[in-house]
Amino acid sequence: MFEAHSINAEHKDLIHDIAYDFYGQRMATCSSDQFVKVWDEDEHDNWHLTASWKAHSGSVWKVTWAHPEFGQVLATCSFDRTAAVWEEIVGEGSGSGERGMRHWVRRTNLVDSRTSVTDVKFAPKTLGLLLATCSADGVIRIYEAPDVMNLSQWTLQHEISCKLPCSCLTWNPSLSRLHPPMLAVGSDDSNASSGGKVFIYEYSENNRRWTKTETLSNVVDPVHDIAFAPNLGRSFHTLAIATKDVRIVTLKPMQDAAQSGLSRFEITTAAQFDDHYCTVWRVCWNIMGTILASSGDDGCVRLWKDNYVNNWKCVAVLKGDGTSAHSAEIPQIATPPSHSISGTQAPLSTTRNISIATVTAERPTTTILSTSKWQAPVIKGRFSKSVWLGNPSEPSLPPPPIIERPKSKK
Amino acid sequence: MTSKTVFVTQEGPANALALNKDNTQVVIAGRNVFKIFALLEDKFEEVCNLRVGKNLNLNFSCNDVAWNLIDDHILATAATNGAVVVWNLNRPSRSKQEHVFIDHKRTVNKVSFHMTEPMWLISGSQDGTMKCFDLRIKEATKTFYSNTESVRDVQFSPHQQYTFAAVSENGHVQQWDLRKPDRCFQHFTAHSGPIFACDWHPEASWLATASRDKTIKVWDISAKPTCEYTIHTIASVGRIKWRPQRKYHIASCALVVDCSINVWDIRRPYIPFASFNEHKDVPTGVAWRGDPQYFLSTSRDCTLYHHVFKDATRPASKANPQGIALNCKGDVAYACKISVNAPTTVKQLTSIMRKSPASNDTFCMASSMMHRFTETAPREPKWFRECAEGYLLSGRLNDICDHNAAVAITAGRNDISTVWSITKTLYANPLGNMLKSSPNVSKDDTVNTLNLAQIGIGSTVDQTNIGHENDVKSLQGEAPGVISGGDDETETDEMTENQNFIGPILPSHRRYLAGHKCQPKGDFFFGDGELEPITMDYTSGYIHNLMNHENDWTLPKEAFPLRHEIQDRSPPPEQFPNHSPDMNDNDSGSVTVEDQPCELIVTAVPKPLFWDPTQLIEEALRHHAAILDVQTSASILIALGERRKSLNIEAATQEHWLLEYIDMLGRFKLWEIATQIIQLAWMPSVSQLNQQSTTIHACCTTCTKPLQRSAWLCDRCHTSRHALCSICHQVVRGVYAWCQGCAHGGHVIHMNEWFESNRQCPTGCGHICEFT
Structure with a gap:
């Protein structure tokens, strides 16, 4: 079940981005009104505005938190062609209150771009304090703060030209040394003939350069958002793409890539949903990487969940106006691939109150219409060993008793 | 009328442009260019080049140009040398220069014709004055002293015949009455920096001003000037022009940095309504063609553009609205x-x-x-937290597994619990335990076997401790019976792994429940043969067998004679956790237990074979990592201790799992557990995580020399006085607990004891310490 709480952000224009910090207890919003606001959660789960400042002289497109080991640090990027790094400092308590007033100071302003800076993201912390920006003229820039204690000194390490205007970027969050630093960049170029709109860049330690390793050629529509799933020890990478639909793509490093130096990937579209029936603006993973949230022009957030064999289902629909937070029940028996009849299914019910997977074991289950359209999962590699437990011909068999109940005797 | 975006390139940049009164021709003027173009359907056609004649002096170098709004053949330019030049296109000679006013002492920034009086021309100059000219008199009729260093723009009001506005570099706006040159009738500070341009709204009593402070301000100057709107742009604003027929729209171009021409809706002052990005350098002039859809612009990139509104980019529509x-x-x-x-x-x-x-x-x-x-009952974070906090990670593997299996069940993760149980079973070395015959060891053995039974048969059903105990007993009770089965050394080729697992639980075992409670542990002693099912052939194939939905858990008939009727059928096994708990909840229905009795007795158990479970464990760990359950992978990996060395998992992968798990623990603020894992880590890159970037400098209390080698011995004065415990007077090596009030302290344990019964400092200093 989801409860909706309205937050009066009091931004004077569109809010373009929301970001939780590492712990999920602080939140930053940015808006076209050129302000960035920081919200903190108190012990009673209430959120309070704790800082608000004019950060740029143009719309602020994105806001992102650095890992807390670098301090309370935000990065923003703006239509005014700059990206900025902000640090919260606790002032020396001089009179006003026992605890010093906190405020955010601009540590640096990155002015290399000649067009709107469309996205900014900190690299995974294992790479140090690294910041990637991309801009509307198709340039990706990697900045580094060589001294993590000095946030005002950033050096432009790399400038990668990607030809098409960039709209979004994401770092591969993997902490593994087996995975070289990797970036995915999306373009919102509306010209379908310019080819794939998602590019994968990898950093090669040998020649110290970023190289484009892949172009996702099957994504030709404008890409508005892109997000790598938390890696959490996986050998492959999962990428969510917001374009005219929601896509989930897996990138599996190929074994023979080692000798060639440049890694190649086996790229599989794991899922593709067009339930929004309109432009999808945002995708975001939960920190466990198990739920993907997407939002589109329909004003709804849809939550997608994987049942571990690449069978993705919509588990909730959250209305953006907060009038009701509805969601679909997880089908109690996940429909095996052969069962899905895509396209003709009833639209998701928005009247049922949700309970995500509150299934009692003994209750005889009924098949609930799968509400999401989904692609037949591409079962490869690891997943080929997973076989559906459900017997397709008998979808409503009672489940066996699970461990918490007394032994069932029938 | 031209209806598409076209441009023409010139030999030099133009500083300004002006349209004639019916918007069919445009004049552009700069230092080295001064031309008139006709606007044709799809191109510019040069009508006249005014830069002709033998005397190309600085009079031709223009800062601004104005086209008379009534007489279509009269032009005026503001020259950089301070001259105001009037041009008559009707002159028969090649040179169209009509008259040069040389009244200003410095550069003229702006010239402007009156809207209704064709003979009136006003100029604003860098010398701080404005001069009004009557074209018939050939000299300046009036001079207005602005009392500022320079006047950047001057514009006649469209509403009042005798009013004009002037803006200057000190940020001031002045309104003048033409008839009263002695002083302005209105004067206010509009910007904090130089104002570069102003423009009267064609309808409302608004004056827009553009400044180096990157803002455009709209002033209502009908009464006391009030700032109605402020637009924040990204660069100094050089030119502004209201869009005709659109009350709230104004076009602007920057003086530096920004090459685009933006059209703003002043009610949404943050993002341009439309943006024109054709120019390669900053635009220098904007002129609407009397139609809201078309305008012309000049730029420092030497081009003259004709823009069409439908070709504009709309930054707001590209902006992510969510x-x-x-x-x-x-x-x-x-x-x-x-x-x-x-x-x-x-x-x-x-x-x-x-x-x-x-x-x-x-x-x-x-x-x-x-x-x-907010999710009312979030499950994953709860699981994660409970498991992370509950798991034992070091100790004997058996204990760890038992404990962790219980923890996982409490957290609601039955599948993970099973993984722990299986892990335990796989690594239990019954043979090794058996060699020692002490009761304690065999008790362990019992537990092992018990767990085997649980796993194989359905630990998921009896999960309470009592059920657990029952199974132990039942197994114990059953053991003799199994032994009595004789040593039929059947190889297990024909038997499925499932059968092997079912084997130990024999139908009659329940009877023994009560009777064997006090049975000595030693009795529960398997012969060689009995151990076999525990470890035998538990290959990955087993998992797939389990996963196979065709396997409905009715046991095949056996070749062995039945000894008993099965009275209490075995519950189905928990699936190997290839599936999420959700799936278990949802899907386990497909594994059904038919009510038909299972008829199987294992009368003989084969010989023990040493079997290496590493491959299976390895697969399981990789599987859990692949399904994003790094907690399980990392925890088992740690719990395995030295056994992990036999796993064929690259060190980098192991490190990866640990790092990801530690990172995740950090998100939940479970730092104690993260620290525990760091300390248990066997690879330096992880175990040294806590030693990075944490330096605490301490100084000796007597000589104030920084303590370098250890915190309890000063290198210079060779004392440990500063590190003595106030209670036992011994040197404290390790954590020194001290009161922040009196700075006395000592061993944590001593302090703890002391403050349980005392409130004052143990040294007798009299301080009431606050021990928290």
Whole structure:
């Protein structure tokens, strides 16, 4: 079940981005009104505005938190062609209150771009304090703060030209040394003939350069958002793409890539949903990487969940106006691939109150219409060993008793 | 009329442009260019080049140009040398120069014709004066002293015949009456920096000003000047021009940095309504063609552009109107644009005021609402936290596994519990335990076997401790019976692994429940043969067998004679955790137990074979990592201790799992557990994590020399006085607990004891220490 709480952000224009910090207890919003606001959660789960400042002289497109080991640090990027790094400092308590007033100071302003800076993201912390920006003229820039204690000194390490205007970027969050630093960049170029709109860049330690390793050629529509799933020890990478639909793509490093130096990937579209029936603006993973949230022009957030064999289902629909937070029940028996009849299914019910997977074991289950359209999962590699437990011909068999109940005797 | 975006390139940049009164011709003027073009359907056609004649002096170098609004053949230019030059296109000679006013001492920044009086011309100059010229008199008729260093723009009011406005570099706006040159009738400070341009609104009593402070301000100057709107742009604003027939729209171009021409809706002052990005260098002039859809511009890149509104980019439409974020509690923060359904009253109002597309209105009504969706009963974070906090990670593997299996069950993760149980079973070395015959060891053995039974048969059913105990007993009770089965050394080729697992639980075991409670442990002693099922052939194939939905868990008939009727059928085994708990909840229905009795007795058990479970464990760990359950992978890996060395998992992968798990623990603020894992880590890159970037400098209390080698011995004075415990007077090596009030302290344990019964400092210093 989801409860909706309205937050009066009091931004004077569109809010373009929301970001939780590492712990999920602080939140930053940015808006076209050129302000960035920081919200903190108190012990009673209430959120309070704790800082608000004019950060740029143009719309602020994105806001992102650095890992807390670098301090309370935000990065923003703006239509005014700059990206900025902000640090919260606790002032020396001089009179006003026992605890010093906190405020955010601009540590640096990155002015290399000649067009709107469309996205900014900190690299995974294992790479140090690294910041990637991309801009509307198709340039990706990697900045580094060589001294993590000095946030005002950033050096432009790399400038990668990607030809098409960039709209979004994401770092591969993997902490593994087996995975070289990797970036995915999306373009919102509306010209379908310019080819794939998602590019994968990898950093090669040998020649110290970023190289484009892949172009996702099957994504030709404008890409508005892109997000790598938390890696959490996986050998492959999962990428969510917001374009005219929601896509989930897996990138599996190929074994023979080692000798060639440049890694190649086996790229599989794991899922593709067009339930929004309109432009999808945002995708975001939960920190466990198990739920993907997407939002589109329909004003709804849809939550997608994987049942571990690449069978993705919509588990909730959250209305953006907060009038009701509805969601679909997880089908109690996940429909095996052969069962899905895509396209003709009833639209998701928005009247049922949700309970995500509150299934009692003994209750005889009924098949609930799968509400999401989904692609037949591409079962490869690891997943080929997973076989559906459900017997397709008998979808409503009672489940066996699970461990918490007394032994069932029938 | 030209209806598409066209441009023409010149030999030099133009500083200004002006249209004739019917908007069919344009004049551009710069230091080295001074031309008139006709606007044709799809191109510019040069009509006249005014830069002709033998005397190309600085009079031709123009800062500004104005086209007479009544007499179509009269032009005026503001020259960089301070001259104001009037040009007559009707002159028969090649040189069209009519007259040169040389009244200004410095550069003239602006010239402007009066809208209704064709003979009136006004100029603003860098010398701080404005001069009004009557073209018939051939000299300046009036001079207005602005008392500022320089006048950057001067414009006649479209509303009042004798009024003009002037803006200057000190940020001041002045309104003058032509008839009263002694002093301005209105004067106010509009910007904190130089004002470069101003423009009267054609209808409202608004004056827009553009400044180096990157803002455009709209002033209502009908009475006391008030700033109605402020637009924040990204660069110094050089030129502004109101868009005809659009009350709230104004075009601007920057003086530096920004090469685009932006059209703003002043009601939404943050993002341009439309943007024109054709120029490669900063634009120098903008002129509307009397039509809101078309305008011309010049730029420092030497081009003259004709822009069409439909070719504009709309930055707002490319802007992402939504934001979404998830945190570790499962909350979803969501901001989205409020869909504008303009109330009908507003629509009517606007339609009365002017005819403009509805999109213009919705454009400036952009706002977002923000919601936070909280999951009422988030499951994953709960699992994660409970497991992380509950898991034992070091100790004997058996204990760890038992404990962790219980923890996992409490957390609701039955599948993970099974994984722990299986892990334990796989690594239990019954043979090794058996060699020692002490009761304790065999008790362990019992537990092992018990768990085997649990796993194989259905630990998931009897999960309470009592059930657990029961199974132990039943197994114990059963053992003799099994032994009595004789040593039929059947190889297990024919038997499925499932059968092997079912084997030990024999039908009659329940009878023994009560009777064997006090049975000595030693009795529970398997012969060689009995151990076999525990470890035998438990290959990955088993998993797939389990997963196979065709396997309905009715046991095949056996070749062995039945000894008993099975009275209590075995519950189905828990599946190997290839599936999420969700799936277990949802899907386990497909594994059914038919009510038909299982008829199987294993009368003989084969010989023990040493079997290496590493491959299976390895697969399981990789599997859990692949399904994002790094907690399980990392925890088992740690729990395995030295056994992990036999796993064929690259060190880098192991490190990866640990790092990801530690990172995740950090998100939940489970630092104790993260530290525990760091300390248990066997690879330096992980175990040294806590030693990075944490330095605490301490100094000796007597000589103030920084303590370097150890915190309890000063290198210089060779004392440990500063590190003595106040209670036992021994040197404290390790954590020194001290009162921040009196700075006395000592061993944590001693301090703890002391303050349980005392409030004062143990040294007798009299301080009432606050021990928390």
